[in-house]
Every structure is written in structure tokens, then in C-alpha cells.
Amino acid sequence: MGQTGLVRFSEASWVYTSTGKVTGCRIEVWHTGLNEHRLLKAPDKDVLQNKMNALLATWTEKWERVSAKQQANSVKWKGKEQADAATADAQNTLQEAEGLLLATLDVNDAVDWGSLEDHTPFRSFDGSPYPDVTFADTGWPMGINEATAPNAPDPKFIKYQPVLGLLDKIFGGRKAAKIAASERLYAADHDEWQEKRRLADASNTAARKQLDAAKIAFQDAENAFKSAQEQSNARIQELAARYRAGETDAVLANAELILNASEYPDWIRKDYTTQYNAQTKLLIVDFQLPSHEDIPRLTKVSYVASRDELKDSFLSDAEYNRLFDSVIYQLALRTIHELFEGDTANVVDSVVFNGWVTAVNRSIGREETACIVSLHALKDEFLAIDLKRVDPKACFKQLRGVAASKLSGLTPVAPIIQMERDDARFVASHEVAGRLQEGTNLAAIDWEDFEHLVRELFEQEFAAGGGEVKVTRTSADGGVDAVIFDPDPIRGGKIVVQAKRYTNTVGVSAVRDLYGTMMNEGAMKGLLVTTSDYGPDAYRFATDKPITLLNGGNLLHLLAKHGHKARIDLAEAKRLREQ
DSSP, X not given: OEEETTEEEOXXXXXXXXXXXXEEEEEEEEETTXXXXXXXXXXXXXXXXXXXXXXXXXXXXXXXXXXXHHHHHHSOOOSHHHHHHHHHHHHHHHHHHHTTXXXXXXXXXXXXXXXXXXXXXXXXXXXXTOTTEXXXXXXXXXXXXXXXXXXXXXXXXGGGSOOOOHHHHHSHHHHHHHHHHHHHHHHHHHHHHHHHHHHHHHHHHHHHHHHHHHHHHHHHHHHHHHHHHHHHHHHHHHHHHHHHTTOHHHHHHHHHHHHHHOOOOTTOOOOEEEEEETTTTEEEEEEEOOOTTTSOOEEEEEEETTTTEEEEEEOOHHHHHHHHHHHHHHHHHHHHHHHHHTOTTOOOSEEEEEEEEEEEETTTTEEEEEEEEEEEEEHHHHHTSOGGGXXXXXXXXXXXXXXXXXXXXXXXXXXXXXXXXXXXXXXXXOOOGGGOOTTOBGGGSOHHHHHHHHHHHHHXXXXXXXXXXXXXXOOTTSOOSEEEEEOOTTTOEEEEEEEEOOSSOBOHHHHHHHHHHHHHHTOSEEEEEESSOBOHHHHHHHTTTTEEEEOHHHHHHHHHHTTOOOBOOHHHHHHHHHO
């Protein structure tokens, strides 16, 4: 796990099939300030890096806007000018909400694959090993910091001329001594100059060797950079070609690039999952819609001079409910429009938009996620519509979309097209619960029997609502042990299950793995079942996520609920395993 400022990110990891084949790579990214989370997937790490860079750039711009608003809101505004500015901001926000669909119609939603390529020049050469070399702005080693020696001493300088007086002329020995002293001084200075020149020449010779070495190193680094750049660009070009050929992962990559590039107001969090059927050319989008709390409601801010305070005015309940419905219908039409317009290779014949809302169910006080709109649009029929002139709700109904009469009531509906249930990983199940005896130690039974027992229990748990539970083949990558398909319109969807027949405490890494599997599988919920218990970090990690942790006690309770008796003795299981 890494962190840069407000952004946290997991390590990039490879995605494998149950047979061990690499299908791509993935990374999770969080922005703690915006409280946003994304799971990015791509066929290779270069494309993944480009997606992450684009997301971080979007988040940076959004955080700057949000921070500016937060800072402005932290200061108590007073006076008519401040009230007028707040009113203008509120009106602009409402206009954004009313114009969500129109805002995208003049935008070209086609992916510019060329813009994803990296053609930046090489300028990242490290010159630190070459301190005596000078570099151009491009990073090219262009010269040396040349060392210079002082000028050679001139024997004619007055410094080296003996000063002779009358006595020096009379006494020849005195004259000769002074001349000899001047000559010695000159000789010493000359020797010192020669040494300085030698050192300067040696330094320049070494610097020129550094220059030659730096040029070679620069060329090698530039060649390596260009080679990696060309390989990365080739992979992007290959991905574009595979999209045009209609390959599933490339079609999904194209759809993700389209949806990521779509610019929304800050109060809309883009969160979605996609699925593509290459045979039918059907693209399914499960889109997380804004909740009631996200929709703007402020209409005006007035300054009350008598009380020296600001007064907020809001939409009436009727106006607010109408706006909520309008936003949802616009998002459905906008998303489908963008996906069809961006499908330049015509590999998508139809799009299913399933809109999900997470909100508190007031009758039970729990947060739930429900599908409230579902629309299956055929490309030819949809593109024939003039979206600039339609009423979003009427258009949605004309296209035979499914939704309650008033979306603001959050009435659940069943998605028009259910998720795929055909999975080559599914295997035949066998009965285990019926063979359990009261003294059976669940922590010591065969691990495969334990997985089938978990499947059997959940099958009984979900049977009344028409749910279906399937066991998958064994995988060594921490994958799915069972999949539940729950048709219930409120709680339903795809649920992944992992069974851990452990004798030690289950750590947070197992819960993280389950969460990553949920994202990869497009599941609405994850269940982790163990014979032991979970550490505090595991419970903390699962707190704000659609994850349920069932420990040994919960498992025994579930067994008893469906008429089965067993026990769990971890110490005994450890002893048996050692034997």
C-alpha cells in the first residue's frame, strides 16, 4: 500500500483466471479528501499507469475546487455581495443539474487512442555521477566545467628584480646574494605555477573523460527510454486494434476510457462496473447514482441586515423530487449516448444501463443498495433520437425503460438483463450438512467438504427467495469459493463467498483479497466465512464496505438455524493436523 498526499493506492497486481492465465492487471486508488475509490483494470501495466495518471489529474482538479469551496465556507460570509455570490453559485449548481444531458451532446466522446501514447522527449538523464560536466536544457552533456591555471610568472615582474643599493655595488657579495634570492623566488613561483597547470590539465582530462562517458550513458538511457516508450505505445496501439476487433477486454477498456473522460459536477461521484458480451455485442453498465443527499437543493442566499446574518432558501419537496428524477433519467440517457457515440468501431449493438442507489432504508434504519432504473437501448433506435429536444423522463419511458413512477421514492426494480451466470469455474456440489454429527469438528473436516458445506448452508438461507448458489473449482489465488445469485430486487445481485477453514485468526489481508475479488467479479456483496475468528484490523477494514464477516460462532448458529449440529475445536484441529 502506498500513499502520496491525499491519494492512497494498492500495489498493482496481475489478474488471473482460474486456470492461471494472466488476463491483465489492476490497482485500487483512494482519495481520502474526496472520499472516492476506484478500481482500475487494464490489459498491461503501461495502460494501467495511463489510466491512473488520468484519474489522478481529474481528482487533483476536483480537489482544488472542493478545497476552495470548503475554505470559502469556513469563513462566515456577511453582506449582500457575499449573499449574491452564494446565490449565483447555487443557481449555477442547479443549472448544472438541469443540463447534465445537454452538457455532453456537443462533446466528441470517441477515445483518442493517439493521445494515450507517450511522445514526451527524453529529459530524465541523471547527471549526478558527472559533476564536472555541463548539460543543455535537453539533458544532453555538452561540455565541461574547465579548470584554468594562473598565468605563468614573468621574470621581468618587479617582484623578481633585486633592489640594489650603493653598498650592494661596492660589496659584490651582497649584490650576488640579492640576485640569487630573486632568482630563487621566481623559481619557486614558477614551480608552483607548473604544479597548478599540471593539476588543471589533469582535472580537464578527467572531466573530458566524464563528458565522453556521460554522452555514452545519455545515449544508452535515451535508447532505453525510447524503446520502452515505443513498446508502451505499441501496446496501446494493439489495444486499440483489439477494440476494433471487438475483443472483450479491449471493448471494456474503451468504455471505461469514455466514462472516465466524461466531466460531471463535483456532487456526482462516477462509480460504475461494466460487462460485455462479445457474441451479442451487449454492454452492461451498473452505475452508482447520486443519493438524495448528493442532489443540490439550495436556491438562494439572502443577507438579513437586521440580524447581520445569511439566510438559505431551498427547493420545495415537490421541486426537489422532480429534480432528483430528472438527474437520474439524464444520467441514464447521457451514459448510453456517450457509450454509443464513443463506439467508433461499432462493436456495441446495445447498452443496458442499471442505475443503483445506496441509501438508508427508513423503515429498518439500515443502508441498502437497490437498482431503481434499468434501460436496454438498441444503438440504431437510440441514435435516431434528438436528445437536445427530448424530455428525459418521456424519452426513458419511450425506450421502454423500467422504473417506478417517482424515482425519489427509491422503489427497487429488477434489472432488465440479469448478470451472467455461466462460469466455467462452477463445479457440481455434494451434500455435507446431512452427514454432520453433533461431535463433528468443523475445523478438522476436509477443506473441500468445508467449502461445499458453506455452499449448502447459503443455498438453504437464500432458497426461499429463489437464490442460487454455485461452488467454484479450487483456486490457489484467493479467488471465489462460491457465488450466490440473489434475484431479490432490494438486496439482490451477485454475492461472492470465500470459505476459510482456519485454526488461526484471519487477518486483514484475507478481507482485502475478498474486497478485490468483489471488484473484479462485479459483485454487490462479499461474504467471508471461517471456523476461527477475525483480527481487529479485519473488522475495521470491513466496516464501511459491503462485506460480511462470519466467524466460527456465526457458522454454528447458521447450522443450528437449518437443523444441523456440529462443533468447532481449534486446538484439537491443530493437534490432528500436526499428527
